[in-house]
Amino acid sequence: MKTKRCAYCEEHPAADLAPPSRVREDERTFIVALAGNPNTGKTTIFNSLTGSRQHTGNWPGKTVEKKEGVWKQGDDRFRIIDLPGAYSLSAFSAEEVIARDFIIEARPDVVIVVADATNLERNLYLVLQILEMTPSVVVALNMMDAARAQGLHIDIDRLSQRLGAPVVPLTARTGEGIGRLTETLVRAAHESRGRDPFRFTPPNRYSPPIEQAIARLEEAIGDHSALAQRYPPRWLALQLLQDADFCAEIASLPGDEELCRRAERERSRLQALYQTDIDALIAEDRYAWIHDVVGEVIRGQPQGPTLSDRVDAVAMHPISGLIIFFGLMWVVFKLSTDVAAPFVAWISLFINDYLAHWVLELLALAHLESTWFASLLTDGILAGVGGVLVFVPVLMFLYMGMAIMEDSGYMARAAFVMDRYMRYLGLEGKSFVPLVLGFGCNVPAIYATRTLENRTDRILTGLLVPFMSCSARLPVYVLIAGIFFPQFRTPAVLTMYILGIVVALTVGLLLRKTLFKRSETSALLIEVPAYRLPTVKNVWMEMTLRTRAFLESATTIIMTVSIVIWLFMAIPVSGEGAFADTPVDDSAFAHLAGAISPAFEPLGFGNWQNASALMSGFIAKEVVVSTLAQVYHAPLEQPSHEEDLGFWAEARLAVASFFQAALDTLKAIPGIIGIDLFDGEEAGAPPGLGAAIRQGFESASGGYGALAAFAFMVFVLLYTPCMATVAAMRHELGGKWTMLSVITQLTIAWIAAFIVFQGGRILFS
Amino acid sequence: MLHAILHELQTASGPMTLRQLSRRLGVQESALEGMIQFWVRKGRLAVDEGAGGVTEMRVCSGIVCGLRSCPGPGACPLTLKTPARFRLSVPGRH
Numbered sequence: 001m002k003t004k005r006c007a008y009c010e011e012h013p014a015a016d017l018a019p020p021s022r023v024r025e026d027e028r029t030f031i032v033a034l035a036g037n038p039n040t041g042k043t044t045i046f047n048s049l050t051g052s053r054q055h056t057g058n059w060p061g062k063t064v065e066k067k068e069g070v071w072k073q074g075d076d077r078f079r080i081i082d083l084p085g086a087y088s089l090s091a092f093s094a095e096e097v098i099a100r101d102f103i104i105e106a107r108p109d110v111v112i113v114v115a116d117a118t119n120l121e122r123n124l125y126l127v128l129q130i131l132e133m134t135p136s137v138v139v140a141l142n143m144m145d146a147a148r149a150q151g152l153h154i155d156i157d158r159l160s161q162r163l164g165a166p167v168v169p170l171t172a173r174t175g176e177g178i179g180r181l182t183e184t185l186v187r188a189a190h191e192s193r194g195r196d197p198f199r200f201t202p203p204n205r206y207s208p209p210i211e212q213a214i215a216r217l218e219e220a221i222g223d224h225s226a227l228a229q230r231y232p233p234r235w236l237a238l239q240l241l242q243d244a245d246f247c248a249e250i251a252s253l254p255g256d257e258e259l260c261r262r263a264e265r266e267r268s269r270l271q272a273l274y275q276t277d278i279d280a281l282i283a284e285d286r287y288a289w290i291h292d293v294v295g296e297v298i299r300g301q302p303q304g305p306t307l308s309d310r311v312d313a314v315a316m317h318p319i320s321g322l323i324i325f326f327g328l329m330w331v332v333f334k335l336s337t338d339v340a341a342p343f344v345a346w347i348s349l350f351i352n353d354y355l356a357h358w359v360l361e362l363l364a365l366a367h368l369e370s371t372w373f374a375s376l377l378t379d380g381i382l383a384g385v386g387g388v389l390v391f392v393p394v395l396m397f398l399y400m401g402m403a404i405m406e407d408s409g410y411m412a413r414a415a416f417v418m419d420r421y422m423r424y425l426g427l428e429g430k431s432f433v434p435l436v437l438g439f440g441c442n443v444p445a446i447y448a449t450r451t452l453e454n455r456t457d458r459i460l461t462g463l464l465v466p467f468m469s470c471s472a473r474l475p476v477y478v479l480i481a482g483i484f485f486p487q488f489r490t491p492a493v494l495t496m497y498i499l500g501i502v503v504a505l506t507v508g509l510l511l512r513k514t515l516f517k518r519s520e521t522s523a524l525l526i527e528v529p530a531y532r533l534p535t536v537k538n539v540w541m542e543m544t545l546r547t548r549a550f551l552e553s554a555t556t557i558i559m560t561v562s563i564v565i566w567l568f569m570a571i572p573v574s575g576e577g578a579f580a581d582t583p584v585d586d587s588a589f590a591h592l593a594g595a596i597s598p599a600f601e602p603l604g605f606g607n608w609q610n611a612s613a614l615m616s617g618f619i620a621k622e623v624v625v626s627t628l629a630q631v632y633h634a635p636l637e638q639p640s641h642e643e644d645l646g647f648w649a650e651a652r653l654a655v656a657s658f659f660q661a662a663l664d665t666l667k668a669i670p671g672i673i674g675i676d677l678f679d680g681e682e683a684g685a686p687p688g689l690g691a692a693i694r695q696g697f698e699s700a701s702g703g704y705g706a707l708a709a710f711a712f713m714v715f716v717l718l719y720t721p722c723m724a725t726v727a728a729m730r731h732e733l734g735g736k737w738t739m740l741s742v743i744t745q746l747t748i749a750w751i752a753a754f755i756v757f758q759g760g761r762i763l764f765s
Numbered sequence: 766m767l768h769a770i771l772h773e774l775q776t777a778s779g780p781m782t783l784r785q786l787s788r789r790l791g792v793q794e795s796a797l798e799g800m801i802q803f804w805v806r807k808g809r810l811a812v813d814e815g816a817g818g819v820t821e822m823r824v825c826s827g828i829v830c831g832l833r834s835c836p837g838p839g840a841c842p843l844t845l846k847t848p849a850r851f852r853l854s855v856p857g858r859h
């Protein structure tokens with residue numbers, strides 16, 4: 001036989017065994033509990049009552065903070081205890097257990113229940129539960145300022161009548177209504193003294209079968225004086241009915257077992273009648289009662305759809321939502337191609353003109369101008385790393401677009417729209433999250449598949465992620481499209497993204513029909529955040545964080561690969577050249593890449609330069625650009641301006657051209673909606689590089705350069721992801737699936753590029 | 766009302782937002798959250814955890830450092846915070 005633990009004996013030595021008439025250390029000291037849902041203003045009220053007369057500690061055996069303070073009025077002392085916030089008293093969390101036990105065991109003289117007037121329906125659940133536990137309740141209806149601002153009108157008198165307890169409207173933050181609260185508190189405290197705390201009628205009734213069960217149990221409890229003296233009988237009966245474990249928890253006397261059996265019988269009777277759990281029935285009845293009360297006391301609740309509802313009706317519609325999603329993607333790519341172009345041009349000018357010039361001059365000063373070191377600096381690092389850095393503005397605009405979509409609350413809506421389509425494919429709706437993440441970077445996207453419960457969903461989604469065009473692939477598209485389709489950069493880039501999605505969906509559907517058959521899952525309920533204006537701070541933070549990550553990879557991985565490639569390009573294996581002074585066609589690199597280039601001949605880009613870029617792209621997709629920049633790199637000519645202006649003049653020019661670029665960017669913004677303030681001027685690659693790349697594709701494809709370039713873009717989109725992604729896949733999906741994925745992707749990329757090039761050739765000839 | 770939530774989910778043809786459901790049932794949105802919480806506790810509704818943990822994912826110089834343990838300053842481009850999602854539990858799975 002176990003004895004009941006007494007959580008509050010320390011507090012009230014008498015509480016554990018006290019008969020209904022409580023023993024108090026002194027007749028004029030009252031115990032007051034402040035209860036309420038989280039964040040309703042309990043502590044605000046507590047502070048304004050107790051001022052500095054408070055101390056904090058922990059609840060016995062818990063790490064939940066306990067605040068206690070004293071408020072004095074004449075000869076009366078009120079010990080006020082700030083209970084932790086809880087939505088109900090179902091003993092689910094530590095907070096709920098503390099609140100419930102304190103009210104039931106320590107028997108405060110008054111319980112002030114703080115309710116948020118703007119969320120009355122939810123808050124009344126706890127109010128009702130407390131009204132079922134004790135007769136001395138004061139309801140503090142807080143946040144009245146916010147309720148007024150929302151145009152809510154609450155009939156306080158009617159609410160008070162329905163609850164059978166005083167209700168005090170309050171704005172705790174400004175102190176408005178605190179005076180009335182204290183008056184009501186004092187009155188309630190004095191009234192509580194003359195009253196039997198166990199004999200009261202709560203305001204609500206349950207369905208007749210439940211009420212009958214309660215009545216029978218109440219009667220049985222009356223036969224057990226020990227229990228009847230510890231708990232309000234109706235509350236105890238209700239508790240025994242809805243919680244099968246509660247009886248064992250409180251049972252300590254011989255007669256209690258009979259009571260527990262009684263409760264068990266009542267429970268099974270109700271269960272047989274309703275075919276569902278009793279606690280759900282009880283909660284259902286409570287909610288119904290609350291709904292009725294709320295309907296009666298609240299007026300002026302905004303009924304019509306708000307602006308946000310109207311926006312959602314369009315943005316979350318299965319068809320228009322999809323159009324809006326792709327429309328916004330279009331804007332983002334427009335931003336990162338055309339609007340970013342002046343900055344791209346400026347960085348290109350800065351690196352290839354000014355910086356290169358300065359480096360050459362420094363080298364000349366040190367008499368190193370025609371050594372291998374000069375070649376490493378200019379043909380290796382400057383060409384490679386510089387070739388990628390040029391595209392930093394492209395990525396910044398992409399990251400900015402994504403950050404705005406996320407911060408405004410739109411992305412959650414896009415996920416909602418996509419959920420339906422994912423489901424059509426037999427994919428879990430949540431798979432959309434890793435897939436969208438994949439647009440940023442495939443690596444975290446692969447890890448995000450972890451959040452899918454089902455293993456087949458995880459594998460399937462993981463296999464599809466690499467088809468999502470990650471941001472590292474964007475510079476490749478911008479570079480190639482800028483050279484071959486300067487007028488159609490944005491459509492070309494968007495086509496890549498859509499192609500990636502289409503291929504992913506097709507592959508997904510095929511896999512679903514073959515390897516991964518599955519059963520249905522139920523519909524989803526999604527909590528969508530409110531729309532808000534994205535803050536400059538958040539967007540800036542996201543943007544810089546991601547850009548920094550990119551820069552970091554530029555200075556490490558890309559630098560390393562650039563140096564390695566330079567090294568292979570510097571080693572002569574044929575011809576007459578010497579180290580660091582050999583025509584690239586004779587270099588080790590050309591021979592190495594040349595060995596695999598025949599595989600790309602049917603695709604239109606089968607020369608060693610393109611093959612080498614694709615090869616190094618396996619390390620990281622950014623490297624495709626840096627390698628192209630290196631292998632097509634024309635040796636640095638003398639700077640384009642006629643006479644040498646000197647460092648400071650050049651620096652001034654560089655700064656001036658930066659502001660010109662900023663201005664051009666502003667001018668490019670109207671271009672998003674089709675207004676072109678430029679006359680289609682080309683930007684991106686430095687002219688020499690662009691010409692070299694164009695030349696390379698033209699000759700490799702037999703005159704179909706643009707077609708080959710497009711096929712190249714398709715290949716870059718679809719072929720094996722970078723090393724980090726493959727490592728992540730191996731980690732998450734296992735070696736077998738990773739192998740399969742790598743091989744499948746290579747195959748798909750090759751076939752797709754083949755179709756583009758050969759199909760196009762037939763079409764256009 | 767409580768049971769109506771389950772019924773709505775069983776018969777829905779597509780995803781629903783909390784707001785849409787609260788409109789349909791005529792319940793304040795916050796109250797609906799409370800009801801959903803009730804079913805979550807009972808194991809009748811399952812919460813999908815979002816990709817929240819992944820927001821902490823760091824990729825430094827292309828090398829994945831795993832969750833929350835990356836020493837470097839870089840973070841991988843684009844992470845996504847997803848809102849809470851609920852669905853009916855598969856019977857017998859809770």
Ligand SMILES: Nc1nc2c(ncn2[C@@H]2O[C@H](COP(=O)(O)OP(=O)(O)OP(=O)(O)O)[C@@H](O)[C@H]2O)c(=O)[nH]1
Pocket residue numbers: 036037038039040041042043044045084085086142143144145146170171172173174
């Ligand atoms: N608009 C408005 N805000 C209020 C009012 N009273 C309190 N608040 C704010 O509501 C928030 C929560 O207040 P707290 O007093 O900490 O709420 P609590 O009930 O103690 O919260 P927990 O202890 O977490 O359960 C704070 O930001 C308060 O400033 C009010 O009357 N009107």
Ligand SMILES: [Mg+2]
Pocket residue numbers: 042043044082
């Ligand atoms: Mg508090």
